[in-house]
Amino acid sequence: MSHLGLLLLGLAFSWLWRAQVRLDRAGSWAQRWQWAWIHFLLPPLFLLTTALALAWMGPRGQMAGAGGWFSYGCALLVLAAAAGLALRWIGEYWCSCQRAHRQALAQVNLCGFSAYVLDLEIPFAAQVGVWNSQLVVSRGLLQQLDEEHLRAVLIHEEAHRHYRDTLWMLAVGWLRRLSAWLPNTELLWQELLTLRELRADRWAAQRVDPLVLGEALLQVVSYGRGQQPSNAWVGFALEMDPPPGGRLQERIEALLQPKGPEASGPSPSRESWGWLGLALLPLLAIPFHT
Template identity: 50%
Template sequence: MTHLIMLLLALTFAWGIRQTATIPTGGWSDRWHRTLGWFLFSPLLLCNTALALAYMGPCLHMALWWEGWGSYAIAISFLAAAIVLGLSLTIEAQRSLHQVRRYPQLEMHGKTTRLIEISTPYVAQIGFWQPELVVSQGLLQSLDSAHLEVVLVHEQGHLHYRDTFWFFWLGWLRRLTAWLPQTEALWQELLILRELRADRWAAQHVDSLLLAEALLSVVSAPQIQPENFCASFSSAVVRNRLNERINALLEPESSSLGGQSWWLLLVLLPLIVIPFHS
């Protein structure tokens, strides 16, 4: 019965936490940590609970099958779905990266890029830990040298934070727990905060006004790559919240301390009980 209670408690807390989640306001740093916490808590709690139940195995002495094998089967099914989804996304990402590496290379402002022969202005980092920088012919035609340079510095910010790598895994959790409340709203918030973070990094190296002007020039560009492993300067979420990003560039806020990560202790509770299992 203990295993079934663990499963029900995890589902209840995961659903309840997401149901009460709110999109944070205030400074960038506080918004980033709070949004990331709201997004990660429920999936990590469910994953850790499933791992704990799978490790402990079914309770064979239970009178009713669903008290032992039932919770064990649910945990195994959840982990299997997570693995299959992760493999599927990895294969999809590898195919996309393989296609990108077929594009011709060129040097721009000291950076190696891949050139796509399309008329739409587009620039993005595509890949995993070491992504490929991709630009379109339309971007080269629509921006002068100064504006093109600041856009490339913005993309360097994504590389600095390894956004394509970390957002691949965040995207995996998003797909895995899409049935939880507010998953998509929190995901969209993380995407815009990712762009704001890259903007902040770029503004430390180039003129923020030039970056704002470049953003206005290419904001109509469609998102032509899957967002799980792509950090695009003009993604759909940027078009929807353009004013917010422009204002952040023109009126940068002062730095603030990062948020607390005490909630990580709570999501580890299912694993902590394993040694006490008999």
């Protein structure tokens, strides 16, 4: 296979894999989790390893065939775009974290949690940071919720810190931007965010009354309906951590189930690793290039 053929194969595989995605919420939570990760990660990773293999082999060689220089240039362009998007995404997130600390009114203790308070009317809470994230809440949230419901929201946010969701979603957010041109990228992104919120809800429900947590979600949505965040940092944070209104009914129903999805989340199965292993196939072409 020529270099051009390998490039076309990578593009065709990535596009067709995503094009056939059909969201199915009939399966178990664990099945939905595995399905969403595989379909989200595999196409961009396959495309990146294809570009890496072409860049490694260079524009010349017995395997190059027609389009050697063209394929080589395209591969370098893909890798440069991936690196540029990664640096920009990290830079934006770092600036947003610094902006949050500068604009915080104070660092306070809320129900046993250390949090930074922002001067915003919209009810808002999120984890900010990468590895050791910090809790950020808005003045509007403190005004609208009583202590019991506020504690439920804060424990939900502590679940995100427990699972290092800010680190994982920072990496996945980069792949989202890189594969924005592929079909169903936004659909899978929203599914991953919903499943992440369901996991955090279940973790919190083991520590507070699930009904209280559900009431807190409803109150935040009710108070925040129709309000748009005017702060640029909050807009960025909401992209990483959408407001509780997203698929609220599904989250409430999950909280009311006697046995919801396991709070720890499913570990990757052998089948999942096998599917993701397909992303490494383009690298197998390197030993055959001379």
